[in-house]
Amino acid sequence: MGGMAGLEGIEQPQGHSRATAARWSPAVEDEHALKALELFGDPTEAEVPLPSRPESAATARRLTQVVVLRHWRLTPKLAEDAVLLVSELVGNAVRHTGARVFGLRMRRRPGRIRVEIRDPSRGLPCLMPVQELDVSGRGLFLVDKLSDRWGVDLLPCGKTTWFEMRVADR
Numbered sequence: 001m002g003g004m005a006g007l008e009g010i011e012q013p014q015g016h017s018r019a020t021a022a023r024w025s026p027a028v029e030d031e032h033a034l035k036a037l038e039l040f041g042d043p044t045e046a047e048v049p050l051p052s053r054p055e056s057a058a059t060a061r062r063l064t065q066v067v068v069l070r071h072w073r074l075t076p077k078l079a080e081d082a083v084l085l086v087s088e089l090v091g092n093a094v095r096h097t098g099a100r101v102f103g104l105r106m107r108r109r110p111g112r113i114r115v116e117i118r119d120p121s122r123g124l125p126c127l128m129p130v131q132e133l134d135v136s137g138r139g140l141f142l143v144d145k146l147s148d149r150w151g152v153d154l155l156p157c158g159k160t161t162w163f164e165m166r167v168a169d170r
Helices: 016-023 026-040 056-071 076-096 135-146
Strands: 048-051 101-109 112-119 149-155 158-166
Touching: 026 056, 048 056, 056 076, 056 101, 056 112, 076 101, 076 112, 076 135, 076 158
Parallel strands: none
Antiparallel strands: 048 101, 101 112, 112 158, 149 158
């Protein structure tokens, strides 16, 4: 992975650099992801409610990762893109809606996957030309670029922001 160079100093306690490397191994991340599934629920079975706080982005990312890789056995590349998009949509929901809770739902359809983030605000996210954006506004540009389709469905109370990605059916 690189980035370990700074840990070779003599003053490091024995095994320190190994421990640091281990902390970032995919297996450990996977463990966190499985734990998130246990704690919060499976978004393929029912909508998983998450508190509208920045740390929920990590939970949503982990749930997405474990579903795409383990349940659906899709590619790491697809998982990476889906995780990135979920992060952006959750960021939007947390930052802009003032709601206490949002919901995550994931569905597998023939030839595609669909991920939905539901929140109680009817304020629409807008896709702005990317040069006018600050860091926080890149989200929907990314969603537009990485997904095959995305949209917003207004509900009687709130909205669902969703994206779909094509997958090869094996």
